[in-house]
Amino acid sequence: MLNALLISSIYVLDQDKALDFYVGKLGLEVNTDQDLGFMRWLTVNVPGDSRQILLEKPGAPALDAKTAEQVRELVSKGATGGHLFFTTADCRKTYQEFQAKGVEFTEEPTERPYGIDCGLRDPFGNHIRFSQPTQVPTPVASAKKGNR
């Protein structure tokens, strides 16, 4: 039986730019930033949350050069499906904060049956949303906090 989701991964085209965006603009914190030699292992997390997002750069030797180019092209078309969904206590306030930092929004805060949410792109084309849920979706996330 599985008990938590620890790391999920999205492709980014430039890890320094990714840090500027995810940490500098969205306010995530660096969990691990380590040069493993064969790759730069770079993960971030929401402050206080144990789930890590691996910001992975497509390239050799994991992917051959041609495949890496294809992946990069798909990321820039928004076609890799690297969605990230965050929650916030105040969607409109967070939207204004992010907008002041120059974040590219695809949708302004909108009332939905499940809460207020909005959409944005990271600098590379990945689709990100954050919402202020009508109800806390599940108590599991908070109960498992710190369970690494």
Place this chain on the structure above:
Amino acid sequence: MSRDYNGPKQNVTIHGFALEEADQLSRAVEEVNRRMLRARDAMDRDYAKPLDIPCLARIANVSEAHFIRTFRATFGETPHRYLQRRRVERAMFLLRATDRSVTDICLDVGFTSLGTFSRNFRAIVGEGPGMYRQRGPIQAVPTCFVMAWTRPSSFGEVKARKIV
């Protein structure tokens, strides 16, 4: 990706995007893709507004002449058709999720004439808005996925396509 490059530097231009190094071609493709995605995002967001090609080309930061061709090469259909199907998708959603009148929904999604709306809707969906509404409410899932997955994939070319 590194490459020896001994010749004189050449200016490479892709859709107005000038580059010095030939091996930056793929970066230029990514940049063009990203700009086209920005224009597509604008259609997904502002479909209710009177978006036109000059406006979308400005968002994409490319010339109007290049915009339509480049968008089609990137996403497989012209921006006009993308927008029409986005509008029809939103109308399909509103027909089943609200009790607003067909005329109101037509205007809500950015059509300015009921005749054009009904003709496009029928061409794309295969039946008129009133008949389509009778399918009843749809299950609530996050709207971004509804928008991504229920935008009709044909423009009347495939009449027999079944829409559940």
